[in-house]
Amino acid sequence: MKLIFEQNVPGRQGFKLPESDVPVNASLDSKYLRQDAARFPEVSELDVVRHFTRLSRLNFSLDANIYPLGSCTMKYNPKFTEKAAGMPGFADLHPLLPQLKGGERYVQGALEVLYDTERWLGEITGMKAFTLQPLAGAHGELTGIMLMAAYHKARGNNKKYIIIPDSAHGTNPASAAVAGYQIISVPSDKKGGMDIAKLKAVLTDEVAGLMMTCPDTHGVFNSSISEISRLIHAVDGLMYYDGANLNATLGRCRPGDVGFDLVHLNLHKTFATPHGGGGPGSGPVGVTARLEKFLPVSRVVKRADGSFALDYDRPDSIGYIASFYGNFGIILRAYAYMLLLGGDGLKATSDHAVLNANYLMHRLKKNYQVAFDRICMHECLFSASRQTALGVHAIDIAKCLIDQGIHPPTVYFPLTVKEAIMVEPTETESRETLDLFVDAMIEADALARTNPAAFHDFPRTMPISRPDETKAAREMNVNFFAPTA
Amino acid sequence: MNPYIANTEQDVRAMLGVIGVDSIDALFADIKPEHAPQSFDLPAGLSEFEVMERLRRLAASNTTVLVPFIGGGYYDHYVPAACGAIMSRGEFYTAYTPYQPECSQGTLQALFEYQSGICTLTGMEVSNASLYDGGTALYEAMMMAIRVTGRKKIIMDGGVSPIYRKLIRSYTHNLHIEFMETPIVHGQTDRAAMFSLIGNDTAAVIVQNPNFFGVIDDHADVVAQAHAAGALVIASVYPVALGLLKTPAEMGVDIVTGDGQSLGLPLNFGGPYFGFMATRKAYIRQMPGRIIGETVDAQGRRCFVNTLQAREQHIRREKATSNICTNAAVCAIQASVFMSLLGKQGFRRLATLNLDKAEFARQVLQKIPGVEVKRSSPTFNEFVVRLPSDAADVVEAMIPRGFAAGFPLGRYYPGLENYLLVAVTEKRTKAEIEAYGVALAEVLG
Numbered sequence: 034m035k036l037i038f039e040q041n042v043p044g045r046q047g048f049k050l051p052e053s054d055v056p057v058n059a060s061l062d063s064k065y066l067r068q069d070a071a072r073f074p075e076v077s078e079l080d081v082v083r084h085f086t087r088l089s090r091l092n093f094s095l096d097a098n099i100y101p102l103g104s105c106t107m108k109y110n111p112k113f114t115e116k117a118a119g120m121p122g123f124a125d126l127h128p129l130l131p132q133l134k135g136g137e138r139y140v141q142g143a144l145e146v147l148y149d150t151e152r153w154l155g156e157i158t159g160m161k162a163f164t165l166q167p168l169a170g171a172h173g174e175l176t177g178i179m180l181m182a183a184y185h186k187a188r189g190n191n192k193k194y195i196i197i198p199d200s201a202h203g204t205n206p207a208s209a210a211v212a213g214y215q216i217i218s219v220p221s222d223k224k225g226g227m228d229i230a231k232l233k234a235v236l237t238d239e240v241a242g243l244m245m246t247c248p249d250t251h252g253v254f255n256s257s258i259s260e261i262s263r264l265i266h267a268v269d270g271l272m273y274y275d276g277a278n279l280n281a282t283l284g285r286c287r288p289g290d291v292g293f294d295l296v297h298l299n300l301h302k303t304f305a306t307p308h309g310g311g312g313p314g315s316g317p318v319g320v321t322a323r324l325e326k327f328l329p330v331s332r333v334v335k336r337a338d339g340s341f342a343l344d345y346d347r348p349d350s351i352g353y354i355a356s357f358y359g360n361f362g363i364i365l366r367a368y369a370y371m372l373l374l375g376g377d378g379l380k381a382t383s384d385h386a387v388l389n390a391n392y393l394m395h396r397l398k399k400n401y402q403v404a405f406d407r408i409c410m411h412e413c414l415f416s417a418s419r420q421t422a423l424g425v426h427a428i429d430i431a432k433c434l435i436d437q438g439i440h441p442p443t444v445y446f447p448l449t450v451k452e453a454i455m456v457e458p459t460e461t462e463s464r465e466t467l468d469l470f471v472d473a474m475i476e477a478d479a480l481a482r483t484n485p486a487a488f489h490d491f492p493r494t495m496p497i498s499r500p501d502e503t504k505a506a507r508e509m510n511v512n513f514f515a516p517t518a
Numbered sequence: 519m520n521p522y523i524a525n526t527e528q529d530v531r532a533m534l535g536v537i538g539v540d541s542i543d544a545l546f547a548d549i550k551p552e553h554a555p556q557s558f559d560l561p562a563g564l565s566e567f568e569v570m571e572r573l574r575r576l577a578a579s580n581t582t583v584l585v586p587f588i589g590g591g592y593y594d595h596y597v598p599a600a601c602g603a604i605m606s607r608g609e610f611y612t613a614y615t616p617y618q619p620e621c622s623q624g625t626l627q628a629l630f631e632y633q634s635g636i637c638t639l640t641g642m643e644v645s646n647a648s649l650y651d652g653g654t655a656l657y658e659a660m661m662m663a664i665r666v667t668g669r670k671k672i673i674m675d676g677g678v679s680p681i682y683r684k685l686i687r688s689y690t691h692n693l694h695i696e697f698m699e700t701p702i703v704h705g706q707t708d709r710a711a712m713f714s715l716i717g718n719d720t721a722a723v724i725v726q727n728p729n730f731f732g733v734i735d736d737h738a739d740v741v742a743q744a745h746a747a748g749a750l751v752i753a754s755v756y757p758v759a760l761g762l763l764k765t766p767a768e769m770g771v772d773i774v775t776g777d778g779q780s781l782g783l784p785l786n787f788g789g790p791y792f793g794f795m796a797t798r799k800a801y802i803r804q805m806p807g808r809i810i811g812e813t814v815d816a817q818g819r820r821c822f823v824n825t826l827q828a829r830e831q832h833i834r835r836e837k838a839t840s841n842i843c844t845n846a847a848v849c850a851i852q853a854s855v856f857m858s859l860l861g862k863q864g865f866r867r868l869a870t871l872n873l874d875k876a877e878f879a880r881q882v883l884q885k886i887p888g889v890e891v892k893r894s895s896p897t898f899n900e901f902v903v904r905l906p907s908d909a910a911d912v913v914e915a916m917i918p919r920g921f922a923a924g925f926p927l928g929r930y931y932p933g934l935e936n937y938l939l940v941a942v943t944e945k946r947t948k949a950e951i952e953a954y955g956v957a958l959a960e961v962l963g
Contacts, residue, residue, distance in 0.1 A: 036634075038631070046864055047600075047858060047859035048598050048861070048864050050867050050944065053874050053875070055874055055875055055877075055878035055948050055951070057874045057881070058874065061873070064736050065763060065764055065896060066763065067763060067764050067765050070863075070865070071761070071857075072862060073857045073864075074861060075862050075863065081859050085607075085628065085851075086604070088624040089607045090609060090624065092625055093622065094608050094609045094612040095608070095613070098621075105614065111521075115606065117569070120573060126580050128592060129592065134910040134911065139580065139584075142579040142580040146576060153560060156559055157558070168651060168654065170843065175689075182691075203835045206835040206836035211840065254546075282549065284558045286549050287555045287558070307612050310622070310847040312648070312849070313650070313844070313849055351691070352684060352685070352691070353653075356651060356682070358787065359789060362789065372561070372569045375562040375563025375564065376562070378520045378563040379560065382520070384542045387545050388534070389525075391533075392533040395537045408545055431618070495620040496623050498815045500619050500815050500822075502825070505813035506825050509799065511811050511812070512634050512643060513634035514637055515637065515799075
């Protein structure tokens with residue numbers, strides 16, 4: 034498809050600005066002015082609408098396709114929450130209003146949304162207090178590690194290391210490193226859980242804490258979690274809960290009750306806010322009572338008279354981690370989602386997410402090697418090892434599914450399982466849709482046995498076939514206006 | 519009843535049969551009684567229209583009827599209807615990160631166009647596919663400059679947003695980075711102070727244009743000084759102003775960041791917005807975040823992919839250039855729609871309207887007895903006035919008259935209590951500006 038810049042016709046306009054109604058023609062000294070105008074396309078509004086509508090049709094999306102992406106929780110995004118986020122009483126609110134004198138009066142509704150969301154997330158996770166400011170999951174991780182550092186500094190602890198299981202998301206070690214810590218990776222045992230003996234072997238007084246998901250990225254709930262917490266706490270380390278897999282345990286287990294000291298959640302996973310093709314997200318961070326004083330400013334507080342305010346007077350706080358109060362529009366969607374579902378609805382969410390995952394695992398285990406043959410939580414993990422023996426890799430199976438209208442599962446993650454295929458159906462998919470996925474996977478397995486060479490051409494029905502990624506990286510053509518070879 | 523779960527009781531029985539257990543509870547056997555929640559006390563679920571009633575009540579207790587003259591980096595620009603209409607397409611907002619290019623060409627091409635738009639706007643060679651917001655983008659740029667130069671001293675101009683400076687300080691608290699801040703003179707960068715600090719140990723100089731006080735500057739001389747010492751220059755910019763202003767590339771700046779809110783995004787009480795970042799091609803491997811590159815498919819057709827992923831956390835883990843994963847893709851695409859709608863001519867006109875309306879407002883305000891409009895340096899669409907009394911009190915008194923009259927600088931600058939930062943966008947009419955002047959005269963009189 035042509036780029037919007039290639040549809041340029043000089044003189045065309047896509048938006049009408051008003052005539053100036055002020056009797057002024059201001060001018061600036063030419064030394065402050067640009068030489069040439071930005072080369073934005075000259076196109077009509079219809080050109081723009083048609084272009085982007087056509088582009089949108091080149092995408093898979095949750096509204097049209099199943100996304101059984103392990104560790105990503107691609108659940109349906111209720112339309113109502115979009116409507117809520119667009120309400121002018123919220124969307125038109127300037128973030129500096131509450132920073133005027135007495136300005137909190139003008140944003141009481143927005144502050145109530147933030148206050149209640151913090152409280153409910155606290156109840157869901159067993160945490161004392163939340164900040165909603167982190168703008169994405171990884172941003173929440175960084176905030177969490179900064180809180181950890183503030184705790185250790187206040188205690189006079191000399192800590193250098195963060196322990197992370199080898200099955201963790203890449204953001205965990207990256208966030209800990211960005212915050213100034215060194216990483217110790219701990220391997221998993223044969224059942225998919227953390228190897229306790231190996232954990233004990235690396236535990237020293239210099240360990241600041243441990244970061245993990247629970248259930249872990251093998252789709253397994255670690256029954257030893259309380260013991261792990263005791264071990265980490267014994268060296269005055271802190272337990273960090275990566276909320277990527279919270280969708281498995283709503284109402285069944287709260288991180289705060291099994292020894293976690295800090296959590297981050299991904300509202301764009303468990304709380305059904307849209308992924309947006311890669312953002313914006315929202316990564317609230319919750320902490321137990323002993324860490325509350327370190328939370329970033331500002332804090333949303335409820336006064337004795339029932340009104341809401343922002344508290345900036347927090348001497349032990351780690352300071353500002355975002356410009357304002359978080360991705361408010363995303364938080365508002367999650368707030369509406371929680372109101373719609375309520376406590377029972379949230380618990381049912383995990384019940385059906387786990388049911389769907391186990392159903393898929395059982396229907397597929399004849400054809401695909403199960404990584405850990407046991408009950409799984411909200412996601413199930415396979416290895417394409419049998420198919421690889423025939424010359425068909427996880428990525429080939431992924432590309433084959435695309436032709437069936439199915440977004441591929443997560444492949445080659447976690448790194449602990451060779452040729453990993455990680456499937457997370459979520460609670461919002463029906464049995465019929467799960468069966469379609471199972472049928473497509475079984476067909477792919479059959480094809481691997483009969484005609485493995487066929488996989489090299491998949492997908493065949495998309496606007497493009499497999500791209501040349503090496504060429505992209507070599508030529509680095511990332512800007513229409515400066516192509517280079 | 520939960521409309522977002524499709525399984526019926528019959529489905530559940532059949533699926534449990536396939537699994538070979540007799541209840542959903544059995545699937546949670548790994549969660550032992552000792553792990554059970556001590557509490558899970560949440561409100562009962564509601565219907566859509568019950569929730570809507572509650573949201574209406576909450577929205578009504580926010581005040582959005584004030585005529586806004588408040589900016590501080592976030593502005594009341596008009597958002598064209600086509601922006602919202604295109605972004606309400608589920609094909610964009612319910613898509614996943616485009617790791618599978620064959621079924622994500624829509625997002626990928628749109629982000630490639632976004633990157634190109636940011637490049638032509640700033641004059642830079644390469645852009646990433648967006649970051650969280652303007653403040654965190656500036657922090658990422660600073661870390662990038664530290665990687666590029668191998669140095670750890672940062673010189674920050676006093677005109678950089680105080681909010682951005684605060685958050686950069688929090689992030690680098692434990693990282694042994696040396697910070698120096700320089701004052702401003704007549705609203706602009708203090709050259710003498712700045713040049714005396716730049717040395718062979720300087721990683722980067724950080725400036726903002728227009729700066730927090732709305733003042734325009736040409737930082738070419740700062741760039742020359744910094745480059746002579748082997749340091750980089752980072753500029754945080756306001757994109758709408760670049761409709762007219764000298765680009766950071768023309769000044770020789772190395773890394774450009776900013777907040778994208780003004781490119782077609784609602785104010786949303788602080789987010790979601792997006793941050794942008796553009797730089798020289800030579801530094802692309804040190805840039806954080808996703809980058810979309812052009813390539814061809816097996817049949818030789820042009821297509822787009824995530825490229826240079828070896829910088830990123832999902833490949834490099836603790837050795838990545840940043841921990842960033844999710845960015846703000848759909849907001850960046852919305853900005854791309856905005857830039858396309860405005861086009862080459864419209865975008866320049868938008869900037870001119872902002873400039874003219876703000877100039878008119880300055881003329882109106884300077885006629886009011888006791889109000890001093892600062893004129894020592896040029897401004898774009900935001901400017902500082904000195905009032906005869908505490909600006910916070912004046913702004914409070916303007917609210918019942920229907921105006922969000924500006925941002926009192928005393929909040930972030932002790933000693934500047936009488937100073938008010940006033941923003942005027944293309945949306946403000948002559949009548950509104952004149953009424954604002956009348957109201958301000960009343961309050962001060």
